[in-house]
Amino acid sequence: MLLVFTGGALGTAARSGLSQVVPHVQGVPVGILGINVVGAFLLGLLLERLGRGGADQGGRRDLRLFAGTGVLGGFTTYSALATDTAALLADGLVGRATAYAVGTLVLGLAAAALGLVCGARLAAVPGGPR
Amino acid sequence: MTALLVALAGGLGAVARLVLDAVVTSRAGGRYPAGTLTVNASGSLLLGLVVGLGSAALLPPTWALVMGTGFLGGYTTFSTAAVETVRLTAERRWAAAVAHGLGMLGVSVLAAALGLGVGMVLVGR
Numbered sequence: 337m338l339l340v341f342t343g344g345a346l347g348t349a350a351r352s353g354l355s356q357v358v359p360h361v362q363g364v365p366v367g368i369l370g371i372n373v374v375g376a377f378l379l380g381l382l383l384e385r386l387g388r389g390g391a392d393q394g395g396r397r398d399l400r401l402f403a404g405t406g407v408l409g410g411f412t413t414y415s416a417l418a419t420d421t422a423a424l425l426a427d428g429l430v431g432r433a434t435a436y437a438v439g440t441l442v443l444g445l446a447a448a449a450l451g452l453v454c455g456a457r458l459a460a461v462p463g464g465p466r
Numbered sequence: 467m468t469a470l471l472v473a474l475a476g477g478l479g480a481v482a483r484l485v486l487d488a489v490v491t492s493r494a495g496g497r498y499p500a501g502t503l504t505v506n507a508s509g510s511l512l513l514g515l516v517v518g519l520g521s522a523a524l525l526p527p528t529w530a531l532v533m534g535t536g537f538l539g540g541y542t543t544f545s546t547a548a549v550e551t552v553r554l555t556a557e558r559r560w561a562a563a564v565a566h567g568l569g570m571l572g573v574s575v576l577a578a579a580l581g582l583g584v585g586m587v588l589v590g591r
Binding site: 337342345352376379412413438449 | 545546
């Protein structure tokens with residue numbers, strides 16, 4: 337639980353810092369979009385690599401809880417995606433809201449799929465870390 | 467100081483997600499990852515409310531940041547939802563995959579809109 341707490345705090349700090357630096361483009365929080373897409377790729381990579389490396393226990397489980405559930409779970413956010421979309425809709429910007437929400441979903445799913453493939457490749461490297 | 471509070475609140479949010487996900491998953495018992503949907507929909511409702519109350523000046527900006535960007539940002543997760551959706555797709559569980567992708571998005575946006583609306587009603591806008 338301490339691993340998840342520490343990782344979640346680090347991920348949240350990184351998201352908070354990045355989202356303040358990256359400006360919104362026409363009301364769309366592209367910083368959050370980038371964070372969610374990159375986070376989805378990294379989680380796919382991590383989980384597939386760990387899953388193919390062996391059973392979910394010991395150091396492997398600790399790394400999953402810290403980096404996956406903690407850091408990447410805290411780094412990415414669903415509530416900001418939903419609330420920013422709802423706010424764009426409330427302002428009557430239906431096209432922009434739809435592009436932001438569906439765009440995040442499509443790019444995020446593609447990134448997660450790519451991460452899973454890369455994780456599987458990485459696990460198949462002969463002599464790689466187990 | 468605010469940045470530290472936001473980070474710590476994010477850590478608490480992540481722990482809350484871990485706990486609620488475990489509870490929902492054990493209760494639901496099925497093969498659908500209901501925990502992530504529960505976390506993301508409830509977190510979206512609450513963030514809508516926090517933003518609504520914040521814009522109504524019923525919540526100080528620092529608290530809105532700590533609760534919204536911090537706790538609820540750390541509580542909800544996009545990465546897990548995306549990976550789970552891809553895995554459901556890979557298992558050809560189409561209905562579950564659509565529910566976890568588009569369904570979760572629709573439910574969460576509606577929940578956030580509801581939260582925002584409650585905040586706006588409170589300020590009489």
